[in-house]
Structures are given as structure tokens and as C-alpha cells.
Amino acid sequence: MTKIFKFFLVTLFPFFCVFSQTQNIITPEGYILKDVELLGDYNIDKKTALQLMGLSIGQKISSQEVASGLKKMWQQDLFADIQISKVITPNDEIILKLYLKPSLSLLKFAFNGIKKGDEDNLRDKINLNSGMTVNDNLIKVSQQKIEEYFVEKGFLQVSCEAQTIPDSVNNRKVTLEFNITKNARLKIKEINFSGNQSLKDSKLRKVMKKTRQTGLRYLLSSSKLIEEEYQKDLINVINLYKQFGYRDASVVNEVVSITEDDKLIIDIEISEGNQYFFGEISWLGNTKYNSQELTKILAIQSGEIFDETLLDERLNMSRNQDDVSALYMDDGYLFFQVNPIETSIDDYNMIDLEMQIREGKQAIIKNIVVKGNTKTNDNVLMREVRSLPGNLFKRSDIIRTQEEFNRLGFFNPEALGVNPIPDPQTGNVDIEYIVEEKPADQIELSGGYGGESYGFVGQLSVAFNNFSTKGIFDKTTWSPLPTGDGQKVQLSAQAYGRRYQNYTLLFQEPWLGGKKPNAFTTSIFYSLSRPDITNEAIENPRQLNRSGFSLGFGKRLKWPDDYFTTNLSLNISDYDVSNWTNLFSTFNINIAGVLSRSSVFNPIYPRRGSKFLLSAELTPPYSLFSGIEKDEYIDMPEEEKFEFLEYYKIKTRGEWYTELASKLVLKTSFEFGFLSAYNDAVGIPPYERFEVGGDGISGYSYNGSERIGVRGYPNETGSGSEGGGGLISGVGNEGQPLYSKYTAEVRYPISLAATTTIYALCFAEAANAWEGFDTFNPFEVKRSLGAGIRIFMPMFGLMGVDFGYGFDPLYNGQKPGLVTSFTIGQQF
Template identity: 30%
Template sequence: MLNLLKRILIAAVLTLSCTPFLAQAQEFQITDPTGTAPAEYQIADVQVQGNERTRSQFIINASSLNIGSDIIYPGDAISTAVERLYRSGLFSDIKIYVTEQTATEISLLIEVEEQPRILEYKLKNIKRSQRRDLEDIITLTPGTVVSDAAVGRVKNTIKRFYKEKGYWYTEIDTEIKEVEDANDRVRVIFNIDAGDRLEVKDIEFNGNEAFSNRKLRRKIKPLKEDAWWKIFGKKVFKEEDFEEGKESVLSFYRANGYTDVRILKDSVYTYDYKGDKEGIKVLLNIEEGPKYKVRNITFDGNTVYEDATLREALGFQKGDVFNQQKFEENVNINKDNTDLNSLYQNVGYLFFQAIPNIEKVAEDSLDIHFDIYEDEIATIKNVDFTGNTRTHDDVVRRTLRTVPGNKYSRSAIIRTIRELGTLGFFDPQGIEPDVRPNRQDKTVDVTYRLDDTESTSNFELSGGYGGSGIGVIISTRVNFNNFSLQRALKKEGWNPIPMGDGQQLSLGVQVTGTGYQSYSFGFSEPWFRGRPTSVGFNVSYDFYNSRRSSFNVNSKYSLFSSNISIGRRLKWPDDYFSQRTVIGYQLYNIEGSSGALSAGNSNLFTIRQVIERNSLDNFISPNTGSKFTFSAEAAPPLPGFSEFYKFRADYQHHVPLVDRLVMTTQVQYGYIGYFTKDKRSELNRFLVGGTQLQQRQSFLYDNIDLRGYPGSTTESIGHVVDGRKIGGRMFSKYSLELRYPAVTNDQVQIIPYTFTDAGNSYLDFNTFDPFSVKRSVGVGVRLYLPILGLIDLSYGYRLDGVNVPNSTNDVQPGQWEFLFNIGAPF
């Protein structure tokens, strides 16, 4: 009995001295430490019990009670070891026993009870769509330990998910159920009460005097307040929207001169806004501060530019309201590349610094002083590029505007990025310049990181119905936009397509169900003999044979056309200009009659001169830039040839608005005249309506696309003379388009848009009226696939009608017209 009491006393003393987690193994004989002072011991042995899935050595290492290490006992070494093991999350119970103790050594036993492991987890009481979304973000995989930390992380993830969707009062209960015959695996069940999805019913501002609550509510977007007329979508509260909205309000104030504005306090809480209906109220207490105006702007240290030039770049004059956003942009970088930094960096001063000092004077004025550190001009030392796996180096190198030995220029880098993007061989969003300056020797290295597009060649195959009198349309075209003729002449070059030299090769076929066929072949070299001179040729054959015609029975006509072109870049008025000369030959063969066109053969020898200025950043869906094209074409009255002369002008402008929304305006005019009265022909006159795919007789006329209107010869916008539709000698066309690139990546581009079009053709100057037009409005979408190219689908609503000769079925206003086309409209 005495020995038993002694053993109980020793166990109690050990437990009190080593934390509540310690206990003594009753089967081991140990030395009684009672009354002894803490001493240093070396761990002689460590044993582990109770572990089935966790390695013993891992447990020993995690506890830091390694054999051979020294510990103070009694002390906190063992209790600390228990805490370490608990923090691993692998165990539900841990005990450490002292099994043997001598004057210098100690032996230990670690006994653990392992946490169960997960077989699976279930999310209950929620919608299927929410369950799928949660399963994508919850990281709780089978086989992991069921720990409080792991379960807590999942619950936090679920609450955060519902909070981001505007839910309040989300509650989660957890059940852990054992599964039979599952090798100690458990099922974790999360019973979810999503709570209430509350809407923002009131946004209130206090302390605002300069701007009304209504004005500030419009500026706190993307956070929105609910109202009875806002029927689309719930106006829920999201934390990220709230933070972004607060910053938008502050930016609005700062843009209007209130530099000292701050939000003193913000509150978000629920309240009963109508009976027992609960909503969210947002309250912001604002301190506006004074409205500052610019008084003096001074510079010190500038030698390259005078003060007046720098003030103009800064964009502020004395007395102007201080706009902080405008100030920061015009100092560092703005979209027009006219800021102070660009002003210097465009002429080589890469290491330029403009350090502003803004001093508040009086109560509402600012004095702005700049310390200018111009430094020396930086020279481009090395220029490199990476990522062009499908395009040869010389194609990239000839596009670069940054050349070793030249002065550094930010505008040259921006221009290079644009030029590389418009080649069509690289993803414009993936072109990144890596600028590495060396301040010591005043040089800079530039590397362009390129991202090849998925495919620079495409196979276009489309079909549709062109309306009454046209029938089924089938069109196919193969475009090799990065072709290499040099590699094509080598057997090993076909792997699978000879490519890499930036040349263009295209073959096309179009067939309609009413007897129209078109075949074309073209090739162009943008850099002939290593110079920025483009050379190309094109051959096409169009044929139409119909036994049913609005004008005659058994009408038949064809066109053989060929041309060669040569063009070059211009440096004046600026280097966005280019010119192109096209020399062509056309042979028309008309049997019977077609409208006002006489039967017989017509030969045309044409010379066309084109002047173009193109600053578009993207030819598929431009975001910025403009394009102006003027062409003058002449078919001189040679013996045996028909004659005419023609002028066309086209101007388009693209302006980014907000959130990737782009507005495009376009204006087109054209005129055709004749040198003589004897050899004039009605060929190449203007018909307006439809698209090129619907305009089956486009080779007889100069057809102008107009959405919302059909494209057949009888239904196009022209003139009826002696009961027959003829083309006009003049035309005008106006377009306004708003488009939003919803999806833009290597695999697909989806660009929905809305439009309004207006256009007309006129017999001559006497009937020309630029405001007498046929109008349409509608919607459309452009789809770009690397294999199929660009497809344009539009659905236009006509506001005006068109007279169809010899028919009671005129093209009526107030109707919709579906059209489709292939190729970029810009």
C-alpha cells in the first residue's frame, strides 16, 4: 500500500510540473523528482505510441524532443513539445510520459491520438449552382486530416463567398460522421444557411457642400443604390465595390480642386426601410476642405525646353482649378504621350526627373514648383526580341522603331508595339517591352517579349441565305497571312505550311444558288527586296448566269480582272502616311442586258492612286486611332477600251470611352465621271446596301456596304430609270458604332456592337444631297477565330424604304434585315 501511495504522489507531482497534458505511464519505474531542483538532462530515448498514419520520426521531429538533445527537467520543454504537436493539426490528444530517468539522462514516451481523415465533404441546403462554385474554391481534399483549422478555413471560405454575393447573416453548422468500412475515414457535412441577400437601399453623405448627394451617388460606382426603376439585377453590397466607390468619390473631388478631401468615417449597417423589410444603408462623413486653384507654376534646372513649353505640357494655367489626376498624368504619362516625362524621354533624356513641390498659399491657392534634373541623353545599346517562334527574325527586326545607336525615345517604343501588334502575327496584349537602363554609361537595352498568335493562317467557310432572288450563299477562302514564298520553293519548307516571311497569299471561292460564281487568287510582299515597299498582284474571275432575271431572260455576264500594285511608306506629313499605285485590267462580257448595262464586251485599263493615313492600333477591333483613305482612279479612253474616272474618300475615327467601350464614326463619299460621251459605260457605278457576300453582281458595280438593307441589284439603293435599276454617279455613307470587346484572347474574340447607318446614291451633282439618306439602326457581333477568321453578323432595322422596279414588292421600312460578312470592316 505504501508503494502504491508513493507512485500516485510521484505521478501527481510530474503532472503539475509538466502541464495538464503530461502523465506518467504506470508500467514504468521512474525516479521521484519531488523536492529536486530543475536540472539539465540529455534525452537518451524517445518512443512513440498510438500513431498509425503518421511516421514516428515526424512526430519526434515536430516535438523537437530529439535523442541526444538537452532539456531542463522539470521545466517547460515538454509542455512546449505538446503545443508544437497540437499546432500540426494531426492529433486530437497528446500525452508525454517520462519512462526512465538517471542523474544525467532521461527517456520519454509520446502517446498520440490521431485526428480522423476525410473521406468526402458535403455542402447542404444551398442551390446547385452555388454548390458547384463553392466546390471550385474549397480546398478540402479526401485523405486530409479533419482539424479545427481545416474546417475553420472552409467555413471562412463559404462565408466570404456569400458575402461577395451580397448575403448577410450566413450561418454554417458542421457535422462529422464516421463511415463504416472506410478505414477510419469520416464524412464532413456543412449545413449552410446562406442568410439574406440584402440590397443597398440608401447611400447618404454628410459634410458635402460642393456636390449634392445625387451627384456623389453617381460617382460612388460600382456601388449602386436600389430604386424602383432599377429593375435589372440586385444592388447588393460588396466590400470591394464599396472600397472602389470610396476612392472614386475622392478622385472626383480631387479632380475638381478639393485636394484635402477625406472621408472621416464610413458606416454600413442594416435597417428596416419599409415595415419589416430589411436593407442596407451606407453612410459617409466627408470633409471637403477648400477648393484649390493654381497660382504660380515655376521650373528650375530646365535647359532643353523653355518654361512656356513645360507649362503647356503640364496643362495648367494661372487661375485653373487644380485637378490632381490630370496633374499626375501630365507629369508622368498620359494617353496622348504629351506629358513632361514623354516630352524629355522622346528626345533621349531617359534619366530625366521632374520633382514637384506643391505649396499651399492663402486659403485656396497653390504654387507649383518643379526641380528639373535633365541628366544626359541615353543611347540605345542593344535591341532584342523573344517569343517569335513562327515569324522570322528579319520580319520582326524591320518593324522595330528602336535601333541601336539611336537616341532613346519612349514614343519609338510605343510605335514599335503598335507596329508589331498590327502585323497580325502576335497578340497585341502580349507585347511587352523590357527597358533596362544603365545610368553609369548612359545607355539602355530594350527587349520586346512577343507572344505568337495561335494561327496566322485561316480557312474561312461560311454559308447563308441572301434573300429573295439570291438564294443560298456558300463562300470559302484560304488566307496565309504570314506566308514564305522562299520556304515554299524548298521541300522541307512545307511543315505543314511555309510561313514566317510576313507575305500574304489568299485563294477564295464564292458560289450562290442562283448561278453566281467567284474565284480569286492574290499574293503580296510587304517588304520587297528588303525595303519598306509593298508589291502584290491579284487575279479574279466572276461569272453570273441566270435564266430568271428581273430585267431579261437568260442573262449572262462575267468579269476577268487582274491588277498589280506597288506601295511605300511616307515620312511626310508624318510617318503614318503611305501611298499605293494599282494598275489593272478588266474584261467584262455581258450577254442580254442587266439593268441599264448594254450587252457586249468592255475592256478597261485602270490606274488607281491611293493615299492613306492609318494610325489604328488594331485592324480587327481598333480601340484608338484614325484612318483616312483617298483614292483617284482613271480608265483612260484608249482605242477599244471604255473609260471613266473615279474619286473616293473614307475617314474613320475610333475613340475609347469607358470600360473598353469604343465609339467609331465613319464618313464615306464617292464620285464617278467620264472623259468623253462616246466610250462611257454604266459599269462601276455605285449601288448601296447589303454586304459583299450578298452583292452577287458586285463585279458590275461599285457596291457600298450598308447594314439593314438587302444587297441584290434590284433591291439595293440605286435609281430607277426607264423601269430599270441603275447605279448612281455619287454616293454618301455615314456610320456610328458602339462596340464592346467582350472576349479577347488567342482562341476567340467576341465583339458585340450597336450601330446606326445612313447612306444613299445619287444620279449626279444635281440630285446630290448629303442629308437625303436611307437610314437603319441595329445590333451585331463580330466573331474572330484563328481558323475561320473574322465573321460579322448584323441585324438591322430599316427606317426608310427602297423602290424595286417592275415589282410590287418594294423594300419596306420598319423591317429587320439579317446580314453577314467575312473580313475586317476597318
């Protein structure tokens, strides 16, 4: 308030002085203006002065007209000072004498006493330009912005002095210098509370999100005092009291003091007041549902601590959508309103409430409009809409539609919005959904050079996630490729030196035919493995060529609910092997079925929901109809037994996301899988097994085995004469037929912007692999702890790094210790 008063005083003082003079020099009846004389270092002529004042020679003027004219001159911002005097002639004529001091013009400005980084930031903040008029107001406002900038950085005792230096060539132009003294940065040493009998200091400090005292507990938090944030935190303190029934709680006094060692101590005095409780709750105006049903939904009992936040949540918008409003709005009552009225407070601070309800009539959806989809076609969005025209309005359908928009991955989840446009007269409502496109295509690139023996090492993947085959011949849809139909095209290549290369091309249509959510997926792949290429002494190096394709068909189910999907695919691959001792040429034809359920709608940073997957991969049981006896299989070479691979593989995976606090998320998950044989005499093939350990992406797998990442354990730690692959279990290059994995991970976002999502995490992980169920022990696992960070940019996908410490020795007795794992294009 003091600063505002000073501002007006500096700005308007000259005008008040001049105006008071004009009141005394001219009578109310007025005089004829004979002439105007200009004095001082003026830069205008008489004609211009009269135009600026809105006066003319020969005009009869009063004191009010002179004051108005002077005000107009001030408003032109051309003068630093204007003074007026008068000469009255015998003929009732008046001559006005104006003393004018022109305003100074800004030539340039500079800062003294600060670093270049601060200078650059301040230039943007104060926004001064050459040619601007330099006056007291401009200087004061600039000083204020400079001081505010440093106060926000913790320099509460900053001072800024300004001086104008005339130009040597033109004395009306000046250089404006700001001499800044930051003084010591003041951090908050202590935040103390008094008067708080019910809540501990530590609990109150915890809700002060932006005002933190120094200490190990708040190591990653700022301990600066920013007035605006501090006032918000005081409100948080009072809101916490209200959650415990102290609705009269208030801050009665606060003192900020500076210690001798330039630290801040904040003392806050609290008046708690009385604690209140819910009393009797009654309902008025409800005809659709009886009072007993509404009380059950409200789930608040007499005698519970009075919490306005809880009451509002149970009435209007609970996280689980089980509030009173949801009951009505899911039955079309868009115009439903409930207003809790306090009817009495007894001597025991029990508050009786009457819930006054206005049900209104049921609303019918008339039109659906989507705005903001500049790339994605309307039909892609409209097929995800659950709130259809002609149906009753349902709040749950609105929320589910937004979740489905989010699941597409084409829009900024923080910008999704909905705008119901009701017409109370007709009972109809238009639903307007708001979306904001974000880049959906991704490129994933990592690589390096492994020397002459290996060559290039790395991988490249390009994914177009909102592709349109229909738009190939329509140039208006190219951006830079045809987009808008939600189809996916992905091309990936991987090279591990000259020893291994893999190429994959995939196409997916999520709505085959455009009428139902039936997905079609097809892919082809080719890989080349030559592990001996670095050993010139071997005359017949090993080589494995693997190629194949797959066709898949997926469907969204309606039972048990429409979060379930199923997928069935035909997979064919050929293994062409040369000079291998324990691998051989073979052919794999299998059918894979997947049943999955997902209630996670933000794939980048989910805060709630779960995922579950159960899959089965089955080859034909050739041995059961081959006519060969079991005894004959025992002595049969493996390349004859597995001319066509024969096995079945079962896997299951579950993930749960729980928001522990605002944006702080706990992820828990498990995985389990096993490979088995139809015929024990045939046994399990050396292909399609599980390799457990490492980051899950480094290195390569040449025999079709799956890599199961376990942070805190290194890549390629298997044994065997033919290369790694066993990793944790150490079984040579084939992997193991059974594994399990368990993960707990806590995440917190650093940025949730549309262009970049960044979050930090800490994790506990455990996994192992076994030869079969006879040796399986779910508690005999390799454990690790660690922390990491993830960065998602729409163009480059998900990238991350983890630092994990493995506690348990590997199969060879080696202790893994601290291991760094990298993530590219996947989530653990």
C-alpha cells in the same frame, strides 16, 4: 482581423495547452528519458513517436526539448489531439505518457443546399482531395472560401455549416459535408451621400464602377456589394474630389443596412475639406529649356483648380505626348526627372510649386532586343523598330514602335511591353521590347442549303497572315504552314446557290526586297453568274463569266508624315456575257491609285486615331483617240461603245476614333464615291457602279459593282426584270454611279483578351445613291438606328450581328422596319 484571430486560436490552442503542461512537469535541469508510453487510439509505435519528437531513450531532456518535440509532432499533421503526462522514478528518470488521437482522413466531400453549377465551381475553389487530413483548420478555411464565393454573388447572409460523417468500414476516414444556406440575394437599393456640398450624389455614384445601385441607368451593371470592389470605389470617390481641388477629402463614416425587403442601403459620409488652387509655379535645375518654355508646355495657370492627376499628366505622361517629360525624353534625356515641391500655401488655399528638375545626360541607344516572338522572325519586327542603335533615345520612337508591332496583327495588344535598360555610367541604354504571339491565321465560314434550285449558299475564306515563302523548304518554320515573314496568302470562295460562284487567290509581300516598306500584291479571280438557273422554262438562260488578275505596288511615304501610304495597281478583267439584254461582253483594263493615311494601330478595337483614303480608278480614254465623232456615239449600241470599258471612278473615306471614357469609343465615318465618263456622248457603262443597302456581304454582285452596306435596310430590294441590285435606290441590277454614307457608332468592350475580343455597339447610319451630281443631295438619305455585337477570334476573324431599324421608305414605298444584318470578316 477577427477571422484571422479565430484561425490562429483554433490552430495553436492545443499546442499552447500542451506546452504549458510541459513547463510544470520537468525541471530546467532535466531528467533522463527512460521510456515513452502511448495511450489512446494511436496508429504509430514508440520508435516512430520518438523519431517524430526528435528524442531518444537515455537522453537527458528539459522542458524546452519536450515542447520542441511536441511541436514537431503537431507539424506532421497526423494527430487531432496530443496530451502528455509524466512519471518520475527515484533515479531521476522520467517516463512520458502520450495520449494520441489520430487525425481523420478525407474520404470524400459533398455540398447540400446549392445547385450543381455552384457545386462544380466550389470544388475548384476549395480544392479538397481524398486522403487529405481533416482538421479544424481545413474545415474553417473551406467554410471561409465557400462563404466568400456566395458573398461575391450577392448572398451576404450566407452561412455554411460543416459536419464529418465517419466511414462505416474505416472510422478514421470521414465524409465532409457542407450544409449551405444562401438566404436572399442582397442587391443595393440606394447609395446615399452626406456632407457632399460641392459634388452631387449622382456624380459620386458614377465613379463607383463596381458598386451600383439598382435602376434603369445601371440596368447592365451588377448591384452586388463586394467588399474589395467597394473599397476601391470609395477610393475612386476621393480621387474625384481631388480632381476638383479637394485634396483633404475623406470618407469619415459608412453604414450598410438591410431593409425589410432584403435590400441594401449604403450611407457614406464625406468630409470635403477646403478647395485648393494652383499658385505660382517656378522651375529649378533646368538648363536645356528655359522656364517660359516649360511653363508653356505644362499649360497650367495660376488660379486653376489644384488637380494632382492633371499635374502628373502634364509633367510625365499625357495622352497626346505633349508633356514636359516628352519634351526631354524625345531629345535623349532618358534619365530626366522632375519632382514638384510645395513651397507654400497662402490664406486663399493657393499652392505654390517649385519644379525641381534633374536633367541628366543624353542617352544613346546601344542594343535592341525583342522577346516573346515565338513564330514571327526577328527581321519582321526589327524592320518596324524606330528606336535604332546609335540614335538618341526618344520616347516617341518607343511608342511608335509598339504601335507598329500592334499594327502587324500578330501580337496581343494588351501584352505589348518595353523595358529600357540604362547604364548611367556610360550614358547608353538597351531597349527590350516584349511581345506575345497570338494566332494570326483566319478562317471565315458561313453557309446553308437553298434547296434543289439553289444548292449550297455560303462563303469560305482562309487567310494565312504571317506566311513565309522562304520557309516552304524549311520544315522548322511550318506551324502548320511556313510562318514568320509577315506575308499574306488568302484563298476565298463564295457561292450563292447554283446562280453564282466566285473564287479569289491573293498574295501580298509587305516588304518587297526586305529593305524598305514597299508592298507587292497580286491576285487572280474567277466568277460565274447564272441568274436564270432556277427557271427551267427559259431556253437560253443568261450567263456571265468574269475573270481577271491584278498587280499592285505600295509604298510608305515620308511626307507629309510616315502615316501615309500609296498604292498603284494594274487591274485586268474580262466579262463574257451570254443572252443578257442590258449587259454585254467587254474587257476592262484600269489603273487604280490609292492614297491613304492611318494612325490606327489596333485594327480589332481601336480607341484613338483616324483613317483616311482617297482612290482613283482610271481606264484609258479610248473615245478621245478613236477618231469617232461624238454624234456617232449617240446612236451606237452599248456593246460597241464599251468593247473596252471606259470610265473613271473616284472614292474617298474617312474614319475617326475617339475614346470618350475608359474603353468607351466613338467612331465617326463618311464615304463618298462617284463613277463618271470622259466623254458625255459615250456615257457611263452599266458596270462598276455602287449598290447601296443591306449588310454589304449577302447576295452577290455579278457586274463588278460595289456593295455599300447600310444597316437597317434589307438585301436584294432592288427592282427591274433582271433581278435586284438597286437596293435602296431601286434602279435595277446595275446600281447607281454616285453614293454617300455617314456613320456614328459607340462601342464598349466586353472582352479584350488575346484569344477573343468582344464588344457591343450602337449606331446611327445614313446613306443613299443617285444617278448623278444633278440629282445629288447629301441630306436626302435613308436613315437607321440600331445596336449590335462583334466577336473577333484570331482563327475565325470578325463576326457580328446588328439589329437596325430603317426609318425611311424604299424606292417602292415599302418600309424596312427592323432588319437583322450579319457581319463576317469585315468591319463597318
